[in-house]
Amino acid sequence: MALADARAICPELATRPADLARESTALANLRRWAGRYGPMVGTDGVDGLMADISGVPHLFGGEEDLRDDLQARLERAGLAAVSAIAGTRGAAHALARHGGGIVAEGRLAEGIGRLPVTALRVDQDTAEALARMGLSRIADLIPLPRAPLARRFGRGLVLRLDQALGAQAEPVAAEPEAPHFGVRMTLPDPIGLQSDVMAGLSRLLDRLCDKLAVHRKGARRVRLELRRVDRGTVQVEIGLARPMRDPKRIAALFAKGVDEIDSSFGIDALRLSAPLTEAMAPEQTGGGPALRHDDALADLLSSLGNRIGFDRVLRLLPAESLIPERSFVLSPAAYTIPEPAPHRAGTRRPITLFPPEHVAAACGTPPASFRWRRMRFTTLRATGPERITPEWWFDDPAWRSGLRDYWRIETTEGPRLWLFLTPQAQGWSGPEAQNWYVQGEFA
Amino acid sequence: MRMRPEPPSGDAFTLHKGRMHEAEGRGRRTFALFQALRHLGPLVWILPSHAPEMPMLRGLPRGVGERLHLLRPAGEADLLWCVEEALRTVPVSLVVAEPEKPLSLTAGRRLQLAAEAGGTTGLILIRQDAGCNATETRWACEPLASTGADSTLHHWILTKNKKGTFGSWMVNWNGASAAFHMVSETRERYEPAEPPR
Numbered sequence: 001m002a003l004a005d006a007r008a009i010c011p012e013l014a015t016r017p018a019d020l021a022r023e024s025t026a027l028a029n030l031r032r033w034a035g036r037y038g039p040m041v042g043t044d045g046v047d048g049l050m051a052d053i054s055g056v057p058h059l060f061g062g063e064e065d066l067r068d069d070l071q072a073r074l075e076r077a078g079l080a081a082v083s084a085i086a087g088t089r090g091a092a093h094a095l096a097r098h099g100g101g102i103v104a105e106g107r108l109a110e111g112i113g114r115l116p117v118t119a120l121r122v123d124q125d126t127a128e129a130l131a132r133m134g135l136s137r138i139a140d141l142i143p144l145p146r147a148p149l150a151r152r153f154g155r156g157l158v159l160r161l162d163q164a165l166g167a168q169a170e171p172v173a174a175e176p177e178a179p180h181f182g183v184r185m186t187l188p189d190p191i192g193l194q195s196d197v198m199a200g201l202s203r204l205l206d207r208l209c210d211k212l213a214v215h216r217k218g219a220r221r222v223r224l225e226l227r228r229v230d231r232g233t234v235q236v237e238i239g240l241a242r243p244m245r246d247p248k249r250i251a252a253l254f255a256k257g258v259d260e261i262d263s264s265f266g267i268d269a270l271r272l273s274a275p276l277t278e279a280m281a282p283e284q285t286g287g288g289p290a291l292r293h294d295d296a297l298a299d300l301l302s303s304l305g306n307r308i309g310f311d312r313v314l315r316l317l318p319a320e321s322l323i324p325e326r327s328f329v330l331s332p333a334a335y336t337i338p339e340p341a342p343h344r345a346g347t348r349r350p351i352t353l354f355p356p357e358h359v360a361a362a363c364g365t366p367p368a369s370f371r372w373r374r375m376r377f378t379t380l381r382a383t384g385p386e387r388i389t390p391e392w393w394f395d396d397p398a399w400r401s402g403l404r405d406y407w408r409i410e411t412t413e414g415p416r417l418w419l420f421l422t423p424q425a426q427g428w429s430g431p432e433a434q435n436w437y438v439q440g441e442f443a
Numbered sequence: 444m445r446m447r448p449e450p451p452s453g454d455a456f457t458l459h460k461g462r463m464h465e466a467e468g469r470g471r472r473t474f475a476l477f478q479a480l481r482h483l484g485p486l487v488w489i490l491p492s493h494a495p496e497m498p499m500l501r502g503l504p505r506g507v508g509e510r511l512h513l514l515r516p517a518g519e520a521d522l523l524w525c526v527e528e529a530l531r532t533v534p535v536s537l538v539v540a541e542p543e544k545p546l547s548l549t550a551g552r553r554l555q556l557a558a559e560a561g562g563t564t565g566l567i568l569i570r571q572d573a574g575c576n577a578t579e580t581r582w583a584c585e586p587l588a589s590t591g592a593d594s595t596l597h598h599w600i601l602t603k604n605k606k607g608t609f610g611s612w613m614v615n616w617n618g619a620s621a622a623f624h625m626v627s628e629t630r631e632r633y634e635p636a637e638p639p640r
Contacts (some may be wrong), residue, residue: 293534297485300532304514308521312492314513316500328500330513338509341500349502351618352472354495380588414586415469416595440499443473443595443618 020046030079032177037070042174048096050089052172057085063102086111089172090164094119094138108165113139120160126153138164179215182273183207190229190266197226197258197267198251204272205247218243218280222250226261227269234261239310241301241334243278249295253302301333310334318342322388323399324353324439347386348408350418350440356398362436365421366407372438377411384408385421401425401435408442416442455610456599457481462579463555463565470584470597471568472496473618475539478566479507480621484536487529489514489522491543504619519543523550530557530565541568551577580604587613596626 007013027043034041037051044050053066060066063085074081084095086103091112095101098119103111112119115138118127130153135141141149141161150158162168183204191197201224212219223237236257244250283291305313315333318341319326327349362370366382384407390399402424410416418440425435458464458478466474476498479486486507488498492515500508514529516522519542526540538558546554546567555577558565567578574581581603587596595618600611616623 296534308516312515316508341508351502352496353499412588
């Protein structure tokens with residue numbers, strides 16, 4: 001039913017858009033939990049789980065007890081779920097979507113015979129064609145001869161029927177577990193010394209880095225959680241300027257954070273995890289001096305970023321804009337690579353740029369003399385104007401004054417300044433006055 | 444021992460490696476960029492986070508923009524820590540810092556030791572007369588008005604030098620390449636003229 005129709009029937013209908021990403025995350029979490037009922041658990045569509053419980057039910061006291069246990073636990077967690085146990089994957093799928101239950105061993109045809117043919121995982125067209133033929137239940141299909149059925153409705157229907165009845169094997173396809181980068185250590189006696197924590201950390205780091213190496217990953221963030229005897233938890237988290245799995249270099253970055261923690265009555269458990277990882281190919285150890293220099297620079301950026309914040313360790317990257325403020329971007333050095341500046345064309349640009357500062361006592365175009373930062377300047381030579389128009393597709397408050405005519409003014413006092421005039425803006429003291437601003441200083 | 448005389452440097456503007464230097468005056472940023480061109484390798488420029496003046500990428504000399512790392516620490520203590528940490532890192536070639544306050548004797552000495560440990564060159568851009576005793580050289584840099592239309596003159600005066608003499612140079616450097624020209628200042632002659640031969 002379309003939403004408009006539903007609203008027409010029930011105007012008070014509360015609707016919410018589906019959040020597919022969160023739903024699939026929740027299903028993946030449920031799949032991890034369902035591992036308690038069988039080693040092979042796979043997702044079944046977007047709303048189902050399929051577990052292979054061969055050889056498991058006796059641990060729970062039989063199939064019925066197992067299903068009761070599953071239902072009770074899901075109900076306690078607040079989840080409404082329907083479950084079914086059957087000898088084949090197709091039969092379990094069909095039964096779980098039509099009421100649930102248990103099909104006894106060897107009685108598959110009786111167990112699912114009463115279900116409609118749509119339960120067989122066939123497409124809509126086949127189901128409608130079957131309904132037109134008067135074949136509405138699975139039990140109607142079973143006695144029919146196979147060859148005409150396959151010729152009329154395609155091989156898909158026969159395959160699904162065979163899979164549901166066990167004539168065709170269909171294993172549970174459990175996707176591989178995503179690697180989990182976390183290691184932990186519990187201690188028989190609490191520790192409190194900084195050196196002890198660092199020693200424990202280095203053991204954990206060795207294990208974590210081995211695990212990262214197996215999966216060819218490098219950590220970008222590493223988190224150390226320390227559980228204290230009084231059940232409090234302290235957390236130290238560091239960032240890395242590039243993916244890394246060298247235990248010694250990561251341990252060095254933890255030194256400051258470990259120094260600051262309060263261990264109170266002692267720490268009895270350590271947990272180390274890498275919440276953020278990136279692919280990192282194996283690299284040859286003991287590379288040339290260039291590689292060592294890269295490593296040393298990355299270490300510097302990591303330690304700087306961990307102390308002053310990664311958003312304060314910046315790099316200048318060129319940008320496609322003629323507006324001076326937007327002709328370059330300041331981006332975190334840890335997440336970008338240097339880009340060569342584009343070819344210099346056009347007029348010269350100043351070496352330093354600052355927010356526009358108003359110039360007083362300016363007269364003439366270009367001004368013959370002006371005052372700026374409480375100093376009087378006399379123009380020796382002026383180059384310009386260079387007209388820069390605002391980018392109409394951005395609404396920049398600084399550029400609401402319209403066009404700017406930029407001049408390079410060499411003063412007799414020495415400084416070479418970048419002045420601009422806003423011809424479209426009205427002056428402060430009247431329509432005749434001009435607005436001159438300084439925005440930069442040349443070499 | 445460490446007190447061996449260092450080999451004579453290439454020209455007047457070469458800063459000793461493993462030492463701290465200072466530059467003051469209106470042209471100190473220009474002088475820092477001039478030095479950035481003469482140091483190959485990664486550059487670190489440390490500014491307070493609230494400083495309005497930013498280097499503009501398109502105006503920087505060729506090859507400097509992609510080597511530059513800009514740090515904007517929030518406080519003075521963080522800034523000094525960043526300078527020290529960057530100076531200790533061997534591959535960094537030049538560290539330029541703009542502290543707000545004059546360096547204390549301890550801070551100056553610490554930075555000197557850090558530069559020595561890393562073999563890097565440090566250049567502190569200071570306000571007028573806010574220098575530190577521990578510095579190796581101190582430069583007073585002023586832009587100069589020039590009579591010619593295509594020349595950008597700078598007046599660089601060496602006002603302190605622990606291992607050499609003072610000096611004063613008029614330099615024509617256009618802020619784009621490493622090339623520069625010494626300009627002899629016009630003045631009135633005060634020594635007696637050479638006898639005609």
